Amino acid sequence: MRSSSSAQRQTELSDVFYLILRRMRFPLLLVIGVYTFCTAGLALIPGTDPLTGRPSPPLTIFDAFYVVSFTSTTIGFGEVPHPYNALQRMWMTLTIYTSVAAWSYSLVNVLALLQDKGFQNAVKIARFTRRVNQIRTPFYIVCGIGETGRMVCHGLDHLGLRFIAIELNDARLQELRMDEFGVDPPTVVADAKDPLLLQQAGLMNSNCKGVVALTDDDPTNQAIAVNVRLLAPRVPVLARIRDVETETHIGVFGGDLVINPFEQFAESLAAAITAPQRHRLRNLITGLPGQAIVPIAAPPKGHWIMCGYGRFGHMMVEELRAAGMSLSVIDERHYGEPGVDIKGTGTRSEDLKAAGIAHAVGLVAGNASDPKNLSIAVTARALNHDIYVVVRQNQLKNTPLIEAFDEDLLMVPSQIVAREFLARITTPLLNRFLRLIPQHNETECAQLYEQLSQLDPGRHPELWDLAISEQRAPALADLICGGGRFTTGHLRANPFDRGRRMSMVVLLVRRANKNIQLPDDHFVLRVGDRVLLAGSPVAKRHLELTLHDSNALHYVVTGQESRGGSLWRWLTRKNPPPIMPLPGPDDDLPPLKRTNVLYEDDSPGK
Template identity: 30%
Template sequence: MNSLIFILLKRIRLPIILLVLSYAIVILGFVLIPGQDDQGNVWHMSFFHAFYFVSFMASTIGFGEIPYEFTNAQRMWTIFSIYATVTIWLYSIGAILSTLQNPAFKRILKENDFRKKVALIRDPFYLICGYGDTGKLLAHELSANNILSVVLDIDPERIDNLQIDEPDIDIPALAANAAFPEVLETAGLTHNLCQGVIALTNKDEVNLKIAITARLLNKERMLQDHLMVVCRAESVEVEANMASFGTSHIINPFDIYARRLALSVRSPSAYLIYEWLTNPYHKVRKEPIKPPKGTWVICGYGRFGKAISRHLNYVGIKTVIIEAEPDATRSPEGTIIGRGTEAVTLREAKITEAVAIVAGTDNDANNLSIVLSAQDEIKHYYRGKKRDREYYDKYYLKNTDYQGDIKHNIISEQTEGKLFSIARQNFSRNKKVFEKAELDFIMQPASIVAGEILSIIKTPLLSTFLSLARRQKDEWANVLISRISSFIDNTATTWMVEISEKQTPAVMYFLKKDKISVREITSHPRNRDRSLNCVVLLVHRKKNKESLRRYEMSDMRKASKYNNVLLPKNDFEIQEGDQLLICGDKESMHLMCWTVSNINVYNYIHSGYELAGSHIGLWFDKMKKKYNRETIE
């Protein structure tokens, strides 16, 4: 506030001085110049009358000569005063408007407004540093889930776009460098309600500095797990550096996608489950995509290309690398020099013998060009093979190359002219173009990072579930897919329920008296014989072997080892402190939240008997039970 007043006074200091001097001189002139009253006597204007006259004269309102008509001397002074004061007023107004448009003044004004908004926050919030594609997607997803966030970005244009986007919740935002500790403090880093700091800038060095600042300024809260620090890291070195001082979550979009791709090759069904649960939009695809096994061509050996190559090699996929600068990227031996946008480079990589191509450069136009060029090469190759085949068949000629192609199944009715294609989409603004390219997979770093962070915030158990799910067989994944797809058509969502007095008071009320099973938690509140459209994916429990004694031995061993039970059966008994990870539609989520918090509703599910909601109804039920007991006795 002091800076705002200082800049304002500095910019309009001269106009104020000129206005004061002009008013003082003009008023003094009207007081000293003699006038004449209605009786013809000499009359001198008082300071009050002079100030009153100058006030409406200088503002060009003009009420007339008061209190008597002016003499010629007074009128001459009035003419001079009008030109002097009006000119100075115009100059002063221009100076004020110029000050209001001054970038420094506007910045300070926005900073003060931002400080007030942050100071008035009364709900838990997350501090997002970076409003690029990832930050934008995450902020809007948090807003859609009624989770407040505060945004910092160094680019003022992005902050302006945030105001234009109009998210569901008003998001305080400031254009400032998040690498500066004072900026982070202003944005609420040390605020008691700050639940986490999310560093999503496009520079690993800035994200690293944000993580260090958060650790040093909130050491006690981080040690007590009251503050979560999530950072985006695109290099292995920075990732290791962040992990060394206890960063809560480090997200490398390239490594995450490479692991997912390898999972899709090894277990397509498990990958489909992964995609359902981590996609920010939770779009449901009915059938899994099965990437082919064979030789894959990777164009670009940067951070993304290295991760893809490493994970594909781990699952037994052979890769051929195309890189424009092999020395700078430390490409392996056998790397083909080029960008992959040229047909010559693709032919050198033997694209016609490959089953898939990965366009992984940091240029969206090049990535699309690589895929289109590769697809054209495949089409031309198979057209030529088809012509050769027709020619040799027509004239009953033998060709060893043709026979060899048939022997190795290169020419087949199912795969002829098709190439499994993956492209990296660096910017969300190119979404429509990539969708028209008919790609099998689109690697979107923003969507991957936002999905991971959203799952960490909303459903911390999801990462545990996915880790356990990756170890299961494809048959297990197929069963889960069939269960989820049976009641979800378009979108799925995940949520957590903790069995506690705070979150599930109705369940706790009956749990103290009786046993509660998964079936009751998932029953429909309006028809207890029906189940909600949801599946309990995981039950997380503290180690207690006695509590699992009645459960199957195989499941007990898993629970005792991991503190978790995957896909518990309907008769699985729930205990206090259990955390349930559930997947279903949004309607089922709202109905379940209503059920576990309303004793009357849950009583119907537990006993089949509906409690009265009013005091009179409760009194009537009590008297009815008393009468029944007396009758029985």
């Protein structure tokens, strides 16, 4: 990998030098020719002795080159090493005019080269590649810096992860450069579907942990995914796809995360109607950690009105009808197509009345224009004050207008994609746990929601992955490898008072190709297990102490404080400490019905 990076840097430098030599070939040859001609002529002309007036030997080649050099640069040190005769002065006059003309011609070509777009791009790419190769920590390649891309970049920066930004629109990159980040990211104005550019952006680097495809064009996102799959199969791709047809094709290339915000929101709304507790639980664990929990009223069952029948409208209609809702669709452009009931925009009261606004329980304003959606929502509320209104927001700059209207549910595609991608990046096991939620009924989902919502009261809990390994949990790995026994109950034990449980829940344990969902406190962990945890920030910090500090781990396991140093731990590494039962769990958290069942995974390689 290191040799590959070195070869790449040499390629970029050679491209710059090649452009310089190609554009400056004739000017350089002209300057060299003028210097050679003037130096040779001055070295051949005999001099004159200033004292006797007799001919003297001509200047040496070095002296002649020295005189031509400072004369050509108009420095003019004088006649050295002795005064010249008339023939030498005539030659020096010729040297002045020819060398100045050659230099002037060369400088004009240099200025033209510096203004050449191709040369500027080559220099930018070389500088970009050099900055990428200087990164020594894990990073992500973000292709497309629109609203969603900027949110993902800020999320990565908040998590302490480096990223590389690629965008074809220079204005968007200029806005990104004005934002504040912990470390200035390498950026480049280029087409992200270019395979060579992806390699220059560090795709083949071992520190590259993923590629995020967020361009405005679905075929471009598809091309990025294909390029990554062929060039670096180990690197995951997180792509936004709005066209279902494109999503089908992109799925051929492996288990990448492909998000269609329209489809995902439609499925989420339908699930909120049929299974509101399950919907609440999903929103709780996929929300941004630390943000306040905003209560969402459950969408009602009954007659709904859909305004707009584009890609988003098609998916909403399909999901709502599959959930058993009756539906009236209003659209002017697609009127006449199957499924569209009323020709209109929905901004007029006549359109909404014809759609049954008087007895409707919900309305979705799903057009691509924010002012149009707000106009529909205001008109609907004026006709039916109790109607449940769902508004699609397309641009974040319209947030003040959206906030001024008291909508029941807001659909922001950029936030949906950004939240899903950041959740996948920070907690890869979360996606597996989300797939297991449908196995729980509404009562169990409500019970789990109450427990998780109290981990950090009023705020979305922290979710993180833990790998039981020498790198992530060195003290725990040493204990288990030495024959010690460590349970999920020990994970939750407070390292300062083992009789109390921290505000933390073990959601999932991934062992080989099996998922252990919601294990109880007696489940024994092994080296190689991956654990999905939810808890408060304080619990997360305390757990790090248990996993890394052998003395704290010894106290959690045995109940006895230990102050042994590294030498003592090395001498006793083959004698694991005796396990003392943990005191019963306190009543800070409500009880939860747990299901300790092993679920076979369909794809063992993941």
